[in-house]
Amino acid sequence: MYKSLSFLLILISFNLWSQNEILYSVDLTRVNKDQLEINVSIPQWNRTTLTYYLPKIVPGTYANYDFGRYVSDFKAFDIKGKEMTVKKVGMNGYTIKPANNLSRITYLVDDTWDSPEIDGEYVFEPAGSSYAENQLFALNTHCLFGYFEGFEKTKLKLEIQKPKGFYGASSLKNIGNQKSNKDLFQIANYQELVDSPLMYSEPDTVKFTIANAEILISVFTPNKVLNAEQVAQKIKPLLELQKNYLGGSLPVDKYAYLIVLSDHLKNGSYGALEHAQSSFYYLPEGNIQTLGQTIADVSAHEFFHVLTPLNIHSEEIGNFNFQEPKMSQHLWLYEGLTEYAAHHAQLKANQDISRFMRTFKDKWDTMNMQFDNTISFTEMSKNVLEKYKSEYSNVYQKGAILGLGLDLSLRKWTQGKYGTQNLLKDLSRVYGKNQSFKDNELFPQLVKISKQEKIKEFIDSYIKGSEMIPLNEWLNLIGYELKSKEIKNTKRSLGFDLQGLNVNSKTHRLIINSTSSIDEFGRSIGLMQKDELLSINNMPLDLENFSISVGTFLNSVQIGQVIELQIARPNKEKGFDIFTLKAPFRFIEDNQINVIREVANPSQEQLDLRKAWMSGSDD
Numbered sequence: 001m002y003k004s005l006s007f008l009l010i011l012i013s014f015n016l017w018s019q020n021e022i023l024y025s026v027d028l029t030r031v032n033k034d035q036l037e038i039n040v041s042i043p044q045w046n047r048t049t050l051t052y053y054l055p056k057i058v059p060g061t062y063a064n065y066d067f068g069r070y071v072s073d074f075k076a077f078d079i080k081g082k083e084m085t086v087k088k089v090g091m092n093g094y095t096i097k098p099a100n101n102l103s104r105i106t107y108l109v110d111d112t113w114d115s116p117e118i119d120g121e122y123v124f125e126p127a128g129s130s131y132a133e134n135q136l137f138a139l140n141t142h143c144l145f146g147y148f149e150g151f152e153k154t155k156l157k158l159e160i161q162k163p164k165g166f167y168g169a170s171s172l173k174n175i176g177n178q179k180s181n182k183d184l185f186q187i188a189n190y191q192e193l194v195d196s197p198l199m200y201s202e203p204d205t206v207k208f209t210i211a212n213a214e215i216l217i218s219v220f221t222p223n224k225v226l227n228a229e230q231v232a233q234k235i236k237p238l239l240e241l242q243k244n245y246l247g248g249s250l251p252v253d254k255y256a257y258l259i260v261l262s263d264h265l266k267n268g269s270y271g272a273l274e275h276a277q278s279s280f281y282y283l284p285e286g287n288i289q290t291l292g293q294t295i296a297d298v299s300a301h302e303f304f305h306v307l308t309p310l311n312i313h314s315e316e317i318g319n320f321n322f323q324e325p326k327m328s329q330h331l332w333l334y335e336g337l338t339e340y341a342a343h344h345a346q347l348k349a350n351q352d353i354s355r356f357m358r359t360f361k362d363k364w365d366t367m368n369m370q371f372d373n374t375i376s377f378t379e380m381s382k383n384v385l386e387k388y389k390s391e392y393s394n395v396y397q398k399g400a401i402l403g404l405g406l407d408l409s410l411r412k413w414t415q416g417k418y419g420t421q422n423l424l425k426d427l428s429r430v431y432g433k434n435q436s437f438k439d440n441e442l443f444p445q446l447v448k449i450s451k452q453e454k455i456k457e458f459i460d461s462y463i464k465g466s467e468m469i470p471l472n473e474w475l476n477l478i479g480y481e482l483k484s485k486e487i488k489n490t491k492r493s494l495g496f497d498l499q500g501l502n503v504n505s506k507t508h509r510l511i512i513n514s515t516s517s518i519d520e521f522g523r524s525i526g527l528m529q530k531d532e533l534l535s536i537n538n539m540p541l542d543l544e545n546f547s548i549s550v551g552t553f554l555n556s557v558q559i560g561q562v563i564e565l566q567i568a569r570p571n572k573e574k575g576f577d578i579f580t581l582k583a584p585f586r587f588i589e590d591n592q593i594n595v596i597r598e599v600a601n602p603s604q605e606q607l608d609l610r611k612a613w614m615s616g617s618d619d
């Protein structure tokens with residue numbers, strides 16, 4: 001940990017601050033040893049005890065992060081400026097007692113992208129924070145600001161002193177003096193604060209209007225290989241088609257895309273996090289040709305979250321508990337159906353069915369390689385924070401495939417008239433932003449809304465139950481099929497399938513996720529599930545060097561040459577043993593690949609259903 005620093009007291013502009021509000025302030029021009037100082041001033045509450053918490057978890061992440069880990073040097077002051085007694089509670093809380101005269105608190109907070117000295121799980125970048133002076137401040141507000149227990153609904157103001165020439169992009173409206181370097185935001189409550197990430201950098205932004213909504217796109221790219229205008233060219237048509245998909249209007253009146261590109265993906269993963277009026281992206285840097293489709297796919301997914309969970313959600317999400325959250329059983333809906341809709345909407349607009357089928361074939365392969373599909377999806381969802389943590393990403397594979405299956409099945413039962421697009425719209429009419437459903441009330445409601453009794457059987461078999469997904473059968477409804485193509489081929493292999501790799505967020509090493517991804521050569525050398533890769537023939541297999549080392553190895557290795565694969569294998573003491581596995585190299589037979597293709601002679605019925613699915617009306 002860094003030593004604490006003595007900052008000058010920051011004077012608070014009381015004229016802008018109503019006595020009934022909390023005022024959060026931070027000065028981005030004063031980063032010291034990768035830390036920022038946070039000031040929180042409160043009205044006179046006259047409570048004997050007050051506890052201030054940083055969140056343990058925030059909506060949309062489905063992981064316990066304990067943001068309190070990044071806080072240090074916490075101090076509390078009374079109305080006369082005298083320091084008060086503070087007691088730390090757990091990982092994330094600070095109790096002040098007596099608190100009658102509490103006036104303000106201060107603390108230092110590290111960024112999450114670049115604090116390797118802080119123990120615990122690495123925070124996925126779209127949910128984290130970064131302070132890179134002169135370049136970028138990525139501010140997911142929950143990383144910096146906490147709440148006083150019992151005052152989560154209190155109105156607040158947020159004041160941010162920014163570096164000269166920087167622009168603060170977010171969905172919030174700056175009500176401060178536009179000419180000053182201080183931004184001021186009025187925010188309804190803590191939940192809304194957490195829902196409003198900000199990104200400060202030299203401006204590269206585009207604003208435009210679609211239907212009823214004002215759109216802001218802000219881009220940060222370290223090597224200037226892409227700009228906001230190019231991103232806007234990708235997102236504009238996408239929003240148009242999403243608007244049509246949603247029935248002609250957007251369910252928001254403003255929306256901000258905050259996009260950070262990185263030339264060094266530290267944890268090997270990238271992605272985004274959704275909010276009610278914005279989404280925050282962390283993507284590998286690339287130009288518009290290489291990155292365009294990724295931007296389209298990820299942003300289509302994030303934007304559809306305005307529908308679910310933001311407009312269709314259970315109480316677990318509606319009354320989010322930042323310390324002891326209960327997980328809903330409906331990740332298949334929040335993430336799975338969202339991912340499906342993102343691809344289905346694009347398909348309806350571009351009619352590129354081969355691309356759609358390639359995407360879903362990849363999802364099918366990844367689902368089978370990486371995940372345990374004997375687990376009930378609703379059980380996985382409820383226990384995703386602990387027991388089934390490593391199964392979470394299956395929501396983008398199996399979850400999306402369930403979406404496809406449900407859509408095609410619904411259309412089959414209704415002669416093409418009704419699908420998941422209609423179902424989502426009907427659901428958002430019944431519920432909406434401020435109306436949560438009881439977690440176990442949703443499935444009966446789906447039967448009622450769709451008027452399809454058969455939907456219950458589908459849910460019991462594939463969503464609640466863990467029956468093998470009949471993808472081939474579903475595809476057959478529209479004249480497509482899933483085929484395992486027999487090919488006689490030999491190939492060079494490292495001993496495992498690359499799609500079966502994952503990153504261990506604690507060790508930052510690549511890990512072999514499942515037995516099914518280990519091939520014949522891998523078995524002969526003694527590879528096991530949960531092995532973490534260190535090196536091959538002394539070439540490092542860390543995230544940064546993996547592609548180069550693997551490429552060099554596969555290009556130069558000879559049959560019969562003894563290869564050395566160094567791995568770390570988890571042991572009983574919760575540590576790792578290091579092994580060097582050795583075996584003579586040999587080619588493996590690669591004789592099965594999955595393909596999704598059109599059936600030989602599709603019937604009129606199949607063609608009609610395909611047409612209804614691909615081009616059905618959006619109303």
Ligand SMILES: [Zn+2]
Nearest residue numbers: 301305335338
């Ligand atoms: Zn999502």
